[in-house]
Amino acid sequence: MNFPRDFFEASLSLWINMAPYLLLGMAIGGMLHVFLKEDFILRHLGSPSLSAVFKATLFGIPLPLCSCGVIPVAATLRRDGASRSATLAFLTSTPTTGADSILATYSLLGPLFAVFRPFASLLSGLMVGSLGFIFDKEPTGVRRCVSASSSPIDGKLRESLRYAFVELPNEIGGWLILGILIGGALSALVPERAFDPLKAHPLLESIIILGFSIPLYVCATGSIPIAAALIAKGISPGAALVFLVAGPATNTVTVGFVCSQLGRKATAIYLISIILSALFLGWAFNRLWVYLGTSPELLTPGGEFLPFWFKGICGVFLLAAVLYALCLKTRSEKVREMKYTFYVPAINCEHCKYNIERSLSKLQGVERVVVDISRKTVGVDGEADRKTLEESLREMGYPPEGNGD
Structure with a gap:
């Protein structure tokens, strides 16, 4: 085994196969950032009701926010009158998927994952929010009035491009690179089909994956190459889905925010609901996979169908965008002399x-x-x-x- 060579080849393959779809998803995310404003969302989530839970879950699915980035948005929703149950639903559905990660999922995990993952995000968000609504009642609050702001179309285009190719790479770039490197290391170090024995014990397999997913900080996009590497080494598709649901939805920072802003009862509901929904969705995905005949085409990475030269160009452009955004972060303005x-x-x-x-x-x-x-x-x-x-x-x-x- 030549680890350096295998590690480099596996990491490079993951990167260039993901790049075209991730760039497209980032562009869509930039448009959503400009045209789907927070004040529009705020007007729909104020009442403690199941309809607010459904809307919060639905609004959260396409937004390209990571586990960290969703916290200030959720805090804004809560401050402006969103119910606890709607806030919990938004906190769950938003980081587990997004416009960028849906296409990136197709690039490395194939069409079945790409279709099922948003559904899993919807179901887990509804479950968390609904249980919060049932078991953590609160009186109807008073919402603040919010007003929409408008700007010229050229300003919106510039802001869309800035968000898509500067702010988003800055937010997810580090975790994307880390996910690629972990996926490359797993591909190079772990023997083929190493996890096959766990397939005889699907519940144990999912619980093991769940155990390291909950405290781990990983964004929806960064989790994809790790899941792809796990599947290649013998983990069942359902267990990989458990990781894709629980990993981005929970981490110590998010749990701390829920506890401080929504209370201990809401925190317990949040964690228990995500655990149960992740295990159920993993089981359901395995059953669906078997029902469809375990066809390899359903898990064939979409990136395999694109010409290598095109993937290479996209890979270079994505790397340049990530490195540029990360360099901007290191040149951030100092604050020592401020009041x-x-x-x-x-x-x-x-x-x-x-x-x-x-x-x-x-x-x-x-x-x-x-x-x-x-x-x-x-x-x-x-x-x-x-x-x-x-x-x-x-x-x-x-x-x-x-x-x-």
Whole structure:
């Protein structure tokens, strides 16, 4: 076995097969970011009802937000009057899939996964939200009025491209590369069909996969090459789906947010519901796979059908976009000399930076806001009150630690 060569070839294959579909998905994600505004979503999710749960789940499926990026959006929904059950549904369905990851799923896992994965996201979101509605009742709240903003079409196009090929690569790029490297390492190190013995015990297989999926931070896109490598080594398609559902939906940061913002009861409902829905969906996917005759074509990666030269060009472009976005992150503006500096551990990505800077800039007395992602700090200049700034950060789902000095 030549590990360096096998590792490089496997990682390269995963990257170029995923690149064309991921770029297309990122472009769609950019359009959704511009045209599917948060104020539109907020108007539909305020009442504690099953219809709000359904809408929250449905709205979350196409949004290209990772486990980290969904937190500030969920905090905004909750602050503007969304019910606990709708917030739970949104937190579940959004990170488990998205416009970018649906196409990327097809590129590495084939058409059956690409079709079933959004359905799994819908079902898990509905289950979490419905159980929250039934067992965690709350009175009807008062929603704030929100107003839609408009901008010229050329401005929308620029913002769509910026979000698709700068902010999204910044948010998912690191995890995408990590997922590719893990998938390449699994392909190179683990013997073929190594997990075949577990197929005789499907429930145990799914529980083992679930055990390391729940605490793991992995985005919907970054989980795909790992799942592809697991299937190649003998894991059943259903167990791989368990990973694709539970991995992006749960991690220690998200669980901490649910506990602090929605309460312990909602946290218990959230975790139990995801565990049960992931296990059920894994079982159902295996049964569907058998019912369809275990046809290899259903799991044939879509990337295999594209010409190599085209995949290569897309792979180079995707790598350039990711490296450019990550370089921008390392050149982030320093905040040491600003009037207030807050340490905020929940800052993880460009989406966090965008939300904090946009929200704090609207406060009276705030002249300048700078977020340093690498140091997890927020710097604020102006005459705004420190307590007001701290409270605003908490409402957004970014509680500061220590004093802002």
